[in-house]
Amino acid sequence: MTRPPAGPQTLLRSLNARAILEALARRGPLTRAELMGETGLSRTAVTQVLRMLETGEAVASAGVDRATHGPAATRVSLHPSLGCAAAVHIDHHAASVAIIDATGRVLAERTGPFPAMGDLSDRVDAVTALIGTALTPAGGPLRVAVVGVPGIVTRSGEIRDDQGPDGGAFRSALTTRLGCDVRMENDVNLAALAELAGTVATDLESFALLMIDDGLGAGIVIDGSLQRGSGGIAGEVMYLPHPDLPVGAPVLNEVVVADLALTNDRDPEAPLRLHLDAALEGDAAAIEMMAELARRLVLVAGGITLVVDPAAYILAGDAAHPAFVDAVRQAADDVAHLLPLAFRVSSFGREATLVGAVSEATAVLRETVFSAVLTRTDRTPR
Template identity: 65%
Template sequence: MTRPLAGPQTLLRTMNARAILEALARRGALTRGELMKETGLSRTAVTQVLRMLESRDAVASAGVDRATRGPVATRVGLNPRLGLAAAIHVDHHDIHVVLLDATGAIRAEEHGPLPLVDGRAEAIAGLIERCRSSAGAPVLVATVAVPGIVRGDGEIRDDQGPDGGAFRTALAERLGCPVRIENDVNLAALAELSGPIGTERQAFALLLLDDGLGAAYIVDGALHRGVTGMAGEVNYLPQPPLPIGAPVLGHTVTADLALVAGRDPALPLPVHLDAAAAGDVSARVMAAEAARRLVLIAGSITLVLDPGLIVLAGDAAHPVLFEAVAAAAEEFADQLPLSFARSAFGAEAPLVGAVHEAADALRATLFTRILTPESSRT
């Protein structure tokens, strides 16, 4: 007779507790019956684990389910006061902060202008404090999306300070929690991986156009950042007849294209693209040139990585520019077929990616705290 596997009851209880915590984080508040269905655990096991989690203030009653047949069933959910994560998007002009709980639900949100470099950490901390005062729980982890090169260890390549990471150090000290820094285009690609595009494809490249142009690569379902974090710095790829070292696209290029087309160089690209949509001929000429440059970058990426799909995000996802890209790509179809898709999240893609990463980090932190015996905590 084959003997059943045996092990310490504490280990089994910990595994069952993690399964229940993950189900509550994934689905929100559930009844005991729903937890049994989600986890495959028996009613007795679910009851025992919930009793343990309640003793550690990890779960709390979340009302009753009156829609089910039979006796009224009490729902339980993760305690909303366990802790929160902060997801922050810092672009060239603004700061966008959201606080979220372990289920990924947004609990508070704030916007503010981006100050000088020396005031970045203070400005972010101030916005988070305004959010936290209404959310009513401590911030345990933070994920920050920033433009620029971010190394694998989370340091910004051109940051100041003796440790090479003055911004992250200052922000972590102000918030009193671990801070992860990540490139905004990388987070945009991770957002797409978690969305409709990711359900269909495990490999694609993303091109995000705003004040500059950046790329990110998903290979075999994972982000490819390169050894030093420079993977995706495509805005200075040689593109004749541009001089070596000249940017391909971005706000300075938009101003130059506007001057050539006889339009106002102070206007941002989306305004020109809206004018093109309304039929302005000079604006359509600008869109066609921007599209040609995007297609050449996409072709270079395809020749090296062969991602199969190029996702256009930010201003590159504007309907006029997306249509112009499709038309420009058609000219090269015989030599190099290219496939394009618009971002599912638009301008919010970097923040969506930061939210997903912050939620994952928060769950890992909370579950470790909850499942670590009191006697083992330091």
């Protein structure tokens, strides 16, 4: 028994086609019978839509399924020509790139140095070179790039960091060089979005991710939605007023780490990671450093709690290091009688931003290519 039309035939075809495209993106190659189970469509509807999508080079044969009982069935998958996306994480020292297809499968990864203080062309060259070396013909053309950066990012893609506001110049230059849509996002926000699909926050309707990557930043999720703020400033907690510091002084960044190292007779030039490793090995001076840094982070968490009251805090980046996690939990215990705070460790640690960029790039790529496919097939004569 076939389903009765639920509206204009063009709309019905589009809805059915999108359901099949989404199923293939979500599950990978499927047989017609498996597509029926995934979408609830009849065999006739699946066959008609697949014929339309094959004509439009949106799907392609993916071999024969010989694992199931009965006659062998042909599998179909998304067509490679639909293209791929680039997920990019830029920090103060390096850039990492993952090339993905519409299923979210990572096709290639590259990491290289990034001239954080260089001029615009140097930074654009660094990112485009990494993406260029990672792209493969099998992945199809590049359709979109999602780029996570430190600093404040507005809805229009403008960045404000240590070098000041860029007026959208970096995004514009990348768009021109890559020849595709470029989406900019704050690195900590992407890390928070990654946790929405991870295992640590599955039972949390609201949480704040606290990430240390040179500086301290927060990604705030309320009722399952990331809070960016009207100007992209939400989560810039490194400069929250702190009882022991002048207004405007950073609570926790590389300068603070260097000062504490000097105070505790450790190397002020060493990165935080080395101090963390030393604390884990029992170095008393490094443990003292971690205690002070953790106390500052807990005070920041207390301030956030009094405003938005998240169910828990997720520690990411260098904050997910075991030595720092222990220090944070001890500092939280010291104030638990005043303000109970719950801390968890990120599912992805230092990779959280890139994981979030991959997730966002996958979603944007699917919407971009599926909308293009449906527009094209709707114009195809029947």
